[in-house]
Amino acid sequence: MLNPDRLSDLLFGPGGLAQELVYLNLYFQGEPYLHPGMDDLVRVGKKAKLYVSTSTNAHYLNGARAEAIVKSSIDRLIISIDGAEQKAYSSYRIGGRLEKVLAGTRAVLTAKKRLKKQTPHVVWQFLVVGTNEHQLGRLRQMAAEYGVDEFVVKTAQIEKPEDGHPLLTDNPALRRYDRSPEGLWTLRNPLLNRCWRMWQGAVVTWDGKVVPCCFDKDAAHTMGIAKDGAGFREIWQSQRYHAFRRAILTNRSGIDMCRNCSEGTQVWA
Secondary structure, three states: OOOHHHHHHHHHOOOOOOOOOOEEEOOOOOOHHHOOOHHHHHHHHHHOOOEEEEEEOOOOOOHHHHHHHHHOOOOEEEEEOOOOOHHHHHHHOOOOOHHHHHHHHHHHHHHHHHOOOOOOEEEEEEEEOOOOHHHHHHHHHHHHHHOOOEEEEEEOOOOOOOOOOOOOOOOHHHOOEEEOOOOOEEEOOOOOOOOOHHHHOOEEOOOOEEEOOOOOOOOOOOOEEOOOHHHHHHHHOOHHHHHHHHHHHHHHHHOHHHOOOOOOOOOEO
């Protein structure tokens, strides 16, 4: 993740983007609250009057940390909770502890109440897979019991879906893929030659690389490196970026990271 100074350069430096942005997601790969400057990043975003969001596994939200998060004025805190009991939770979150997620949730909600703050909007996000789909009802109930602001069900992206894959759900409404008469598992909806994300925003990695979207997990389609807002604008309007957008509009299936992308299809349960 970016350090606060680089984010400040992007928003307030030469050609700063602060006046044109509305939303800032402070997460990509990894756990954001391992970043020692995470709260400072939030403050930079709030200084620019942006809606600031992050997504966490909630393993590092102890009492003092939870209070600092609330005081940072972050707008939206997505907490990944992928099971209602430890066995199902750890079947996907290898090495994770559900008790830490629940304790972190309580700590944030308690700090929010004690500090009389309206934010963050706390979301429990349930990534539903074959090993935890039976717990959907119980998790909805737990969300109400804990008093989180929102409960969201998210279907899973599977790199190579196949018969017997443990992440494929039995309930077709809870998965992105269908099995064809030929026995092939494919995305439920056709891969259309369009993607609104190409004009809506981009991802800037910790070292300043600009990539088209969050599906580019390894920055294989780097458009350039932005040091400040002016640098980002140059990349955004570059021939390289325009060529990539044209490829999306003409042959999206020819782009590796797009072939298993659900953007533009109905993937929420």
